[in-house]
Amino acid sequence: MDLTLKIWRQKNAKTKGEFVTYQISGISPDCSFLEMLDQMNEKLIRENDEPVDFRKCPVSFDHDCREGICGMCGLFINGRPHGPDEAITTCQLHMRKFKDGDTIVIEPWRSRAFPIIKDLLVDRSAFDKIIQAGGYVNVNTGGVPDANSILIKKNNAELAMDAAACIGCGACVAACANASAMLFVSAKVSQLALLPQGKVESKERVQKMVRTMDKLGFGNCSNTYACEFECPKSVNRSNIARMNLEFIIAKTCTEKETVRIAGV
Template sequence: MDLTLKIWRQASAEGKGKFVNYQVQNISADASFLEMLDILNERLVVEGEDPVAFDHDCREGICGACSIYINGRPHGPDRGITTCQMHMRNFKDGETIVIEPWRAKPFPVIKDLMVDRSAFDAIIQAGGYVSVSTGGVPDANAIPIPKRKADEAMDAAACIGCGACVAACKNASAMLFVSAKVSQFALLPQGRLEARERVQKMVAKMDELGFGNCTNTYACEAECPKEISVSHIARMNREFLGAKLLSEK
């Protein structure tokens, strides 16, 4: 298929960006979206132009590196997948595809389609862990966990930290990302001990880093490549409220 690509080009974080149009020809419907960009980039290199920078790595939907807005949607038109899992059969011959980076203030553009998502790491560092050190832990089966709870914790833990939820949200809220981690640990006995402190610290860090508030549009859930449910946001709100009410200080 032949396509017109309208791609956001921005030389650096400080630079002023703009859309640039590119034509690509004879793209196979079986090629992945990123392979289509590879083909474009290979041509740009040969022609002496600067190739389009974008984050990507595993190309099987699990590392969370890819982060492209396609035709106005994070990770493109298909549901429940990342950009790298998108294949060109989802597009029509002759189509114009608009390609942008994540658009959210806490994720500044580094170059072209690459953004800085270190804010997510900072939120995890604020409390997204169970404070155990290596060694000296009980036998794994000493802590029975109801299967239903373990499964729900796994649903939340499936988050790949790509940031599509933030990019999809009109408020650039990180509630789905933060709640997925809070919820995973809140559901498990290992995480319960620190649950109160954890939720307060992570929410405070999220606010400090400039993520917006949740206004319940559920765009995050709709665009999440791992289809993480907004019910985790509800759990986080309960945890947060409970923590505030029961705060010992």
């Protein structure tokens, strides 16, 4: 396959970026999208011994496991996060999804909360900050409890597992017209709120995580559901509704925390 690639090049976080066009030929339709980019980078290295122009340096892009579970490979390909296929990450995208002679536009995730580090690399530590705000359960140390000592409804276990499939890739933010992180946050809130271990802290958790999400500059959900459509793990929009309900209950039906001293 012969392809024209239009790639966003940006030297660093402070400089202004631009699109640079590259030609590449002899790509196998069986190779993955990231392998195609590897081949293009090798070609750039071969052709430009010690490049002065950064546009002739290899393109930086996020990638890690290359088997669809780490969530690193975030590329906005031809107007869609993770490219023209459903429920996959960029590393799972094959070149057979494109035609010989195609022009492919590759952009980084665009969001105020995900600043560009270089080329196609974005800083997604905003997601880590949301998790740090409450996306965990407190566990007492001590003896190992018996297996299955806590009863969990089968349906809840399934729903929690579906929500926990979120790999935090940020495709929901990239796809959303408002760069909203509601699908990510709601998946994390849901996976814990649905299980008895997480239920205890669910009221504080949802408020803390939403507050952090708002502070980090993500947009608001306008229920366009592009996130659900583009999610590589098909996380359902019902998680967003669950989070909204959790939030309403947390705000309206829980008592204000007061310090109680034993015996007083």
